Amino acid sequence: MAIGVLGVSVGLAVGGLVLLAVLTWALHRNVDTEALRTADAVALLAAEDALPDPLPVAGGQVRVQVVDAQGRVRAASIDADRLVPMVRPERVDRHARQGITVAGERMGLVGPVRVVAVPAGTDADPLTVLVARSLVDVRQSTHVVRTILLVSFPLLVAVLAAVAWRVVGATLRPVEALRRGAEEITGRNGAGRLPVPGSQDEIHRLAVTLNDMLDRLRAGRDRQRAFVADAAHELRSPLTNIRTELEVAQRLGDRTDWPAVSADLLADTERLGRLVDDLLLLARLDEAPPARATGPVELGALLTEVAGRQLARPVEVVPPPEPLWTVGDPDELRRVLTNLVDNAVRHARTRVVLAAAPDGSAYHRVTVTDDGPGIPAADRERVFGRFTRLDPARDRDAGGAGLGLAIVRELVRRAGGQVDLGDAEPPPGLRVRVLLPALTAEPDPT
Template sequence: MSPGAPPAPVRRPWRRLRAALGLRGRLMVIGVLGVSVGLAVGGLVLLGVLTWSLHRTVDTEAFRTADAVALLAAEDALSDPLPVAGGQVRVQVIDAQGRVRAASIDADRLVPMVRPDQVDRDAPTRLTVSGERVGLTGPVRVVAVPAGTAEDPLTVLVARSLGDVRQSAHVVRTILLVSFPLLVAVLAAVAWRVVGATLRPVEALRRGAEEITGRDGSGRLPVPASQDEIHRLAVTLNDMLDRLRSGRDRQRAFVADAAHELRSPLTNMRTELEVAQRLADRTDWPAVSVNLLTDVERLSRLVDDLLLLARTDEAPAVRSAGPVELGGLLASVAARYPSPPVRLVAPAAPAWTVGDPDELRRILTNLVDNAVRHARTEVVLAVEPGAGEGGVGAYHRVTVTDDGPGIPAADRERVFGRFTRLDPGRDRDVGGAGLGLAIVRELTRRAGGRIHLADADPPPGLRVEVLLPVLPGEEPDGDRLRVTGPAAGVSDR
């Protein structure tokens, strides 16, 4: 390895194991480990509770025997040997000096089962000692109960073997150790099948996605019949594929239309130049230059429109929003056209909105250009402050009305598509490239407004209505704007 070379990545063993197992194996391992830990904890708890319960039973029986012998001692009715069943039980009664006063038939009559200092003469005591001291095998549970009188205090000792407890715990432990591995193996097999069946639709989705290619426009992912998360995932992915397919179709249509529109002026320019080259000295260069300049201007407008649409697609937010007075903006746009045909209806009051002035001017310019192109005698521009939809004073309504042939109701949504021209406007030299209304809709959306088409009143003709939001906190103050509330940080215009 050279000194400047980066160090090779370290492949950790657990990452290799994770890749080798796959999702199905990892899920099964996690599930089996979780179940195994749960079973182990449950087994330990079961064994502990069983042992505690058996010890409690031994203590209860020993105390019952000790209480019976203490009652005999209180009545001074101790017999020798004590009337206690033999086997795994030993009973002794000792005095304060540790001497055995009485014992059961199998108990030692000379040596106490425990030393006198190991017991509390005022309260019951529990001890576990070795069985050798009482003649039993294994550990022995010894309980001590005070007895006798104050003048002659005695202590009753009862020992019971814990062999049965140990045997029971051993049997349960053996059953758990044998059954748990078998149970875990069965659960692992079931988990492998269940996880495989659960992930089978995911594998079907993967194979379906692998079969879909960029050229195939009809590919769809299989949707499982179960109404679960994978079903919803498949539906969502198919919806995404539909949106991608629709976007791809729009992009192809857009590229084809753009190439067609760009080819027309380029063909005209090439034809003009070829004719001028053949005619040589007989060429009317002033006329050729005029024609070429017309085509270049048309080509430049088309390129500008395409770049503007590309910018609106990439950045839908308004770039530089500020207060704009629509009446003044409409007047400046109308001043570019002769009167007649363009006529401006002065607004009753200032109408302030928020937006990019250049984009709002482009909206009005495109609408007026389109209206002038199709009007017979007149185009009327107007703005109605606070007269839009969406609540009282929520929008200003800007209208551009012409008395041309209008647009049929069935085509009023289609004309907003890119490169869309209706049959009467198919002449590219007159009707444009079909991008004007598409640009208007995109810029209106960026400004937070809406646009729709309606019949002129009175017909015939077309009325274009653009609804632009009212500036928040707007309070007219003569020819100036006083802004209050959230918009107060915006400077007056």
């Protein structure tokens, strides 16, 4: 604020100097104009050889002389000297109109005097009309203006400083409230919201935007905490099983059934490895930008490959009527289908069907259908959350860690597609539909 007031003060000072200079110039110009008007009138009389004596003038601060080429005064006003010209002859250009400022003592006036010289007469008898006007009024006017400026300038600066302080203070008060709110939020570890001013201005929009950002940060922090807690819980379960198996084997000694123990430890280790791999994959997906992968993938061959890897239950594949090509990372798309087929096999009663077909001109549709219990409509969005299980009490070894569908959604989004859940036809059961971008032209095999 101090810099702003200083800038305004400098601007006012410069403006005052400019005003004073313009006023002085205008007053001098007015004096010259009046003197030239008088001189032109006297020159006209001189041209007609009708100079009165004394020369008539208006005002006591005006002197008029008519001087010949020899410097003699031919005519003069009543107060002008009749012997000595008001301006020395060598300073006067007898062939041009000019203005000269001289001291007033030479003609009995106080202060400086403005003298204008106008050629008059004839070529045979050249004359010069000298008209002098006192500059006392000009000096008094400029002095009055200068005094007013010097007196009013500090007062005006003080008033402007007070107004600026009030206006800037009122403008920055919402910003200070935002700062205090941010400080309080920092002290409460991010809890709370910033105050939103009632004015519909930039500060209001800034506060709303910052509150939205805080809400997103808070939601992200809550998700991160929940994710870490769930991950720790999921990692603790296989580690606890491994420790329990080893403690029991240590107490039994020679009676330990080591083949059974090693099989259990291997199962827990595999489950722990799958969980760590899933966590690392989700972390990588969170950090990596959503970008379309590079390679073309034929969906019919991919479905056949994924179905052939299922040993627990045969998976029926409905091949597409023609090759369906999409663009994506083959490993990521394979992971999508593997997770969906694993879930379907885990919950199916007798049958799992894997199919692919065109879905308009822009997408291809892949469906995974089972005849299991299905998922209620109210829970079909929630199951895509991380570590989500609809039945928390069921066996973790059979139900997994609750990361499969979360990974599916992230990978499908990266491929530029979408995934949703619906009822199997005919019911009961669940149908998972994945839409993937269609590659319009079949890739060149070369």
